[in-house]
Amino acid sequence: MGGNGTSVPPNVVYITLRSKRSKPTNIRGSVKPKLRKKHAFPLPYGQRFPVGVTGQEEALSQQQGRTSYSMGLMREAVVPETPRHQLKKHWDGEREAVGRGHQRHVGVSGRINVQPKARESNIRIYSERSPSWLSKDDILSMCLLADSRIDSVQEAPSQHGVLLVFERNPSATGAACSQGYCGLIKRPLDMSEVFAFHLDRILGLNKTLPSVSRKSEFIQDGLPCPIILWDSSLAPTNNRTHSSVRLNWGSYQQLLKQKCWQNGKVPKAEWGCTEIHHHEWSKMALFDFLLQVYNRLDRNCCGFKPRKEDSCVQKGLKQKCEDQDSVDLTHIIQRRHDPRHLVFIDNKGFFDRSEDNLDFKILQGIKEFPESAISVLKSQRLREKLLQSLFLDKVYWESQGGRRGIEKLIDVVERRAKILLTYINAHGAKVLPMNE
Template identity: 40%
Template sequence: LQHHSTVHHSTFLSPQAQRPWRRTALKPPAPGAAGALLALALLALIHLPPAPHHSLLPASSPPREVAVPLSGGQASRRRLPVLPTHLQQEQAPGRSRRRRGLERDAPPWLSADDLQKMWLLSSGQVVSKTRVPAHGQILRVRLRAEGDAEGDVLAASPEGDCQDGRCGLIKRPGDLYEVLAFHLDRVLGLNRSLPAVARRFASRLLPYSYTDGAPRPIIWWDPDLQHLEDANNDQNSCALGWLQYQEMLQPHGPMLAARDAPCSSIPPSEWSRLALFDFLLQVLDRLDRYCCGFQPDPSEPCVEEMLHEKCRNPAELVLVHILVRRSAPSRLVFIDNAGRPQHPEEKLNFRLLQGIDSFPAAAVATLRSGRLQSLLLRSLRLDRQLWESQGGAAGLRALLRTIDRRAQILLQHIRQHNLTVFEDSP
């Protein structure tokens, strides 16, 4: 081999290639030495490692093999699956970095079901819309969740749609308080409100006023809610007047309300949860849409619509937005929870608490803990659109102080009237 290489090297060494040796006054190498050098160079090239592969993806290790015993005691060799790379994990169906962050940072009072619905509301693609009768500024939209096939989401129609739970109600920008109400409900352990998030919409299916950059609340549409067939009273699961309601709060109340099956199935503890929640938010629409519990300003809707005049005759007063699920008729569902964040303290509506003699122990303990504001901040931080639109913690402080102040007033009311607390059922 060495001789063969020497012959070829000396044969192809041209006179021009030999001239540098003459210019440097060095003798040209002997033919045998040159051949040896060439052979060594060829051997070195053969044993060089392959050039590295410049890939944007991290290299994955080759599949390992393990022996898997067969039923007959023999062993066959089976390849173990290779773990997906970081990029493949990012692109896994139904998962994303943002969603994993949502689940990782979620406080314990938000359930897995809450998080799933919040993710649908905040990131689902709008595929259709429909107007809600008698609610001109509210749209019901159908959403395509991440990972849904295009054929899995059918176009919305006025009736019969949204039964799979993939719909939401888009409300006015001024109703963003409903998002805070949802988090308050979960922080207090009431778990009666429907999931809600703030969102900026950009879908071409929506009117321009919905895509102007202002965040709007979108609330999960619950297909299981029970509505009365009366078109003029379809925002109730049962027709209930104020006097009937007060009778139901008495120990013998449910017996007197036997004629109204849906409402009679609601125990007093549910009304206690509702009263506590509505007082903190000053939601009047359910229990006192007539503003009978305070002196309203002339600009109040209850005055402009001449509802306040009916306070003289309690028999004419009715409750609205009293809803339950068909699958759980003894459990209230709280809707339209925007309330009154700017309602003055001197006009707090204590009529919302009338007839209530006990409150849920877990919620009262949270109010007494002094941590209500910090717990709400931790929960609200999860809703990035709301958080940024309100200026973060600094922008939310005044609102949270108002709720905390109402909580202290409620605790004082409980002490002054020697009211009790009850343990929540599991």
């Protein structure tokens, strides 16, 4: 905001599409960038200065008030330690305080003088507002995962993997991971986790954990890899199924028929319902079909022809499809304080699966679909929104080959979306609001 109370115009326009391409394979090149260099600055998370700032730059920043510019707001470079659930309150209070005291940094034109020495953030937000489908907490988490210093590395307590513990204010007390300052690092091959996060938010499902791509010294050859926000509120999981609910395919199909908890209906004991609301399965099925995530509802690959590198083939699970009702569902996760709703983890999707080998078993038993997601698929704006959203993650964008590579991934999802809409019409499935 300018010193005279007027809004500063955005200095970058998000990617838009002039017209819908007639052929998905005819990919346009990236727009030629302007000569004027634009800086995006990180949101600090407890560290005094971003990684890579020299001693001279630190002294200069101290002399100039240790300020940084992010999302059109002037913020103090040192953020007091605060638990994760208090970050939003702290952000709002800090915005108000800075709004009262930043006039000395405003030039004659009314624009804020940005310090050019600050390190550029890997989350690119150049205008006043981020895309509407990303919440303020989403942006905070993305900047934390992408830009914060790494304080230590430790083994993940309930999943196979490695946790990055991010640096906090020295006066902070309590476990860092319980306060939201940890990220689960995954393999470079799991980069579709980042795409899944953005697709989830655009569809209005809000079931995945924030995820960004980051280059790390802990990965061989410095390849970028996905970092997923660690959520200590997730319910403990069974070691064999990695689920907080024990459920096999046969019992899952039965509870779909009972529509557990829909319209406030309390299920009877003989129905075999879990605490999970009926609508959650519809959201999961839609999401998994678009990305062809099979490790939740079809971990034995019974609904499609897998490749030799798929985990179900390597583990010999494909041979167990004769008795499908006994196959366990995996990665069915809830939060301890919210057992009615699911959290989507391990969202490894596959973009190289052809349209004649899609896993339709994921949709079996689903008679209703979420209205918010279907409206996005029908709006012809899925491509535009994905481009705008994925552009924020600089490392992911570049690792996929820029706009040309991102467009190819979107081509795949758009074709699957058309197939899904055809499936819904052919089977007479209902489209309902699912915002309970």
